[in-house]
Amino acid sequence: MASEASTVHSPKMKSVKALAESASLSSLPSFYSFTHNAHDEPKISDDAEDSVPIIDVSLLVSGTPEERSQVVHQLNKACSDWGCFMVINHGVPESLTKAMIESFQEFFNLPEEEKQEFHGNHVMDPIRCGTGFNPSMDKVNLWRDYLKCFTYPEFHSPNKPAGFSEIALEFSKRNREVVTVLLKAISKSLGLEESYIDKAANFELGLQLLAANYYPACPEPEKAIGIPSHYDHGLLTILVNNGVSGLQVKHKEKWFNINIHPNALFVQVADHLEILSNGKYRSIAHRALVNKKATRMSIALAHGPALDTVMRPAPELVDNESDQPAYVEMTYRKFLELQQTGRLRSKFQSDIEQSKAV
Numbered sequence: 001m002a003s004e005a006s007t008v009h010s011p012k013m014k015s016v017k018a019l020a021e022s023a024s025l026s027s028l029p030s031f032y033s034f035t036h037n038a039h040d041e042p043k044i045s046d047d048a049e050d051s052v053p054i055i056d057v058s059l060l061v062s063g064t065p066e067e068r069s070q071v072v073h074q075l076n077k078a079c080s081d082w083g084c085f086m087v088i089n090h091g092v093p094e095s096l097t098k099a100m101i102e103s104f105q106e107f108f109n110l111p112e113e114e115k116q117e118f119h120g121n122h123v124m125d126p127i128r129c130g131t132g133f134n135p136s137m138d139k140v141n142l143w144r145d146y147l148k149c150f151t152y153p154e155f156h157s158p159n160k161p162a163g164f165s166e167i168a169l170e171f172s173k174r175n176r177e178v179v180t181v182l183l184k185a186i187s188k189s190l191g192l193e194e195s196y197i198d199k200a201a202n203f204e205l206g207l208q209l210l211a212a213n214y215y216p217a218c219p220e221p222e223k224a225i226g227i228p229s230h231y232d233h234g235l236l237t238i239l240v241n242n243g244v245s246g247l248q249v250k251h252k253e254k255w256f257n258i259n260i261h262p263n264a265l266f267v268q269v270a271d272h273l274e275i276l277s278n279g280k281y282r283s284i285a286h287r288a289l290v291n292k293k294a295t296r297m298s299i300a301l302a303h304g305p306a307l308d309t310v311m312r313p314a315p316e317l318v319d320n321e322s323d324q325p326a327y328v329e330m331t332y333r334k335f336l337e338l339q340q341t342g343r344l345r346s347k348f349q350s351d352i353e354q355s356k357a358v
């Protein structure tokens, strides 16, 4: 994850939420100010003809063979042109997504000392709540608090607020089912057998990470950032939010505002699908902006390979002429550890130096 700001030293603020709620905060404390790089600020585009693809996932389950192959074709286009798409008719009840967002809100509303119980330091801690992105690496304080739990293959969640665990379990399961269907179709869209990704990533034991982001209303939103431009690890990320906009994806060198329809899921291609597809499908750069009026919340569900499975490009997708896979072989666990300690290049792929460095 790259940011352009110089290193800053923050005071020991436990959460941005507590800071935002502290009396008379009328301007942004300087340690939260994020320097937007002028060269990295393309125009915002709301161009209607260039809009995010929509995938009807129900057709993959109950459609005719023609409908199924049409959706596979749409997925190929969506993943190669955009690296993201909106999913409809997915079977995750809207009421469940709403209940999940509310439960996260209740978690963030807990007294600071109670949330501290879940304060983890290591990327492999199964439950982690905190502020920023990666405190040992961040060069700027992010206007964002988070809670992350590993929900598969082992389910972990905080034991409060009441009902949180049950909702998180159901929500994670139902979304994982959607990803299972998508990964089969995406395998086919790459010209591979349907179960290729399942097997290559050992998806049966694949890590699922349930993360919630809490971005309080910010007194000077244009000077701050929720999460700077980054790529997600894993195969596919599902994103939903509380209806407050702020998510942007980079497409054709422009930032696009993404407004997720209330009953849709937003799906992003992540780094390990890029590796597996040998760059045919590239993970998408995205960021979260903050605003002055309302608290924004989002939920990101990362679906990755099994932690100890070595991930490499599918041999069928490696160009025989150059005979050079564009990505380094590595377990997902190692990838996460290197990323956490800043020893993985932000776009990790491609050159030989990188493979030597890791």
Ligand SMILES: O=C(O)CCC(=O)C(=O)O
Pocket: 211, 213, 227, 232, 239, 241, 246, 247, 286, 287, 288, 297, 298, 300
């Ligand atoms: O808040 C959002 O919409 C995006 C969150 C995100 O990119 C992440 O959690 O990795």
Ligand SMILES: [Fe+2]
Pocket: 230, 231, 232, 286, 300
């Ligand atoms: Fe992300």
